[in-house]
Amino acid sequence: MIHPMKQENRDFMRHILFLGKNSKWYDRADSSELKGSFFRPNQKFCVEHAQRSNIVVDHLNVTIQDNPILKEVSVEIPDRKITCIIGPSGCGKSTLLKSLNRLLDMNEDVHISGSVLVDGEELYAPDVEITHIRRKMGLLSQRPCPLPMSIYDNIAYGCRIHGIRNRKKLNMIVRYYLQAVGLWDEVKDRLHTPASRMSIGQQQRLCLARGLAVEPHFILADEATSALDPISSKTIEDLFLKLKEEYAIVLVTHTLRQALRIADYVIFMYMGEIVEAGPAEQIFKNPRQELTQKYLTGVFS
Numbered sequence: 335m336i337h338p339m340k341q342e343n344r345d346f347m348r349h350i351l352f353l354g355k356n357s358k359w360y361d362r363a364d365s366s367e368l369k370g371s372f373f374r375p376n377q378k379f380c381v382e383h384a385q386r387s388n389i390v391v392d393h394l395n396v397t398i399q400d401n402p403i404l405k406e407v408s409v410e411i412p413d414r415k416i417t418c419i420i421g422p423s424g425c426g427k428s429t430l431l432k433s434l435n436r437l438l439d440m441n442e443d444v445h446i447s448g449s450v451l452v453d454g455e456e457l458y459a460p461d462v463e464i465t466h467i468r469r470k471m472g473l474l475s476q477r478p479c480p481l482p483m484s485i486y487d488n489i490a491y492g493c494r495i496h497g498i499r500n501r502k503k504l505n506m507i508v509r510y511y512l513q514a515v516g517l518w519d520e521v522k523d524r525l526h527t528p529a530s531r532m533s534i535g536q537q538q539r540l541c542l543a544r545g546l547a548v549e550p551h552f553i554l555a556d557e558a559t560s561a562l563d564p565i566s567s568k569t570i571e572d573l574f575l576k577l578k579e580e581y582a583i584v585l586v587t588h589t590l591r592q593a594l595r596i597a598d599y600v601i602f603m604y605m606g607e608i609v610e611a612g613p614a615e616q617i618f619k620n621p622r623q624e625l626t627q628k629y630l631t632g633v634f635s
Contacts, residue, residue: 388412389434394448396429396438403429405606416574416583418593421603422635427586428556435471435554436464453551472545474558478537480529485521488529488540492548511543515573535566553577555585571596594618602626
């Protein structure tokens with residue numbers, strides 16, 4: 335349990351940093367001005383909007399044990415939109431997603447060439463600091479992977495790694511992000527119990543909260559709802575629709591119905607290449623490539 339706070343601490347928590355075109359401290363009681371705004375309690379990592387940009391992938395090639403997985407992939411992934419990567423199994427969707435936060439580095443048999451720019455920074459530059467890059471990318475995997483620790487410590491873990499030690503600040507961050515993913519009321523009385531005791535759907539929302547707590551610029555999700563029941567899947571989709579106000583969300587999905595429901599931008603891949611990419615409405619209603627048309631009509635899957 336989070337212990338009751340003294341009056342000065344409660345007063346402190348009434349003020350949250352709102353990140354818009356200009357950073358400004360607001361009183362939470364001022365609901366008229368704040369209605370619909372997106373708050374950031376962890377201002378340690380806040381970035382001015384003018385410094386943010388799209389993800390730009392340029393002639394990216396990935397080979398694993400001399401087998402080409404991605405071939406000359408070039409695409410620009412827009413900020414503050416939901417981008418769905420679709421295509422048949424084995425087409426390179428997950429490999430493209432993993433290339434965006436350098437998870438592929440863990441495999442010594444992987445060779446990568448080309449460029450990936452995030453906020454204008456080259457991910458694969460020789461001197462880039464990988465921890466700094468990965469902090470920008472909140473990652474949700476196919477099955478939730480809570481850390482082997484308490485619910486509270488799952489959220490606080492990344493913040494501590496990046497230098498936040500103040501208990502009052504950590505309490506505020508933990509509560510805020512559990513509320514953001516709709517978990518607070520469900521777990522507020524058992525914050526210090528193991529996260530492994532939560533349901534699968536709760537664990538996935540916990541992992542999302544954990545990623546958000548260090549203020550990433552982008553959310554990467556690899557089949558993030560495929561292991562969930564329909565109600566939990568709908569909860570995650572609704573969260574994505576809310577979070578896209580402040581984050582670029584890149585989602586690998588095998589479910590066309592899901593992409594139809596939530597995608598703003600679509601990338602269709604086949605055999606390691608991007609066949610077609612563009613606004614969701616254009617891709618789904620008027621695809622330019624015959625291969626895209628065949629996939630969308632179920633000729634192959």
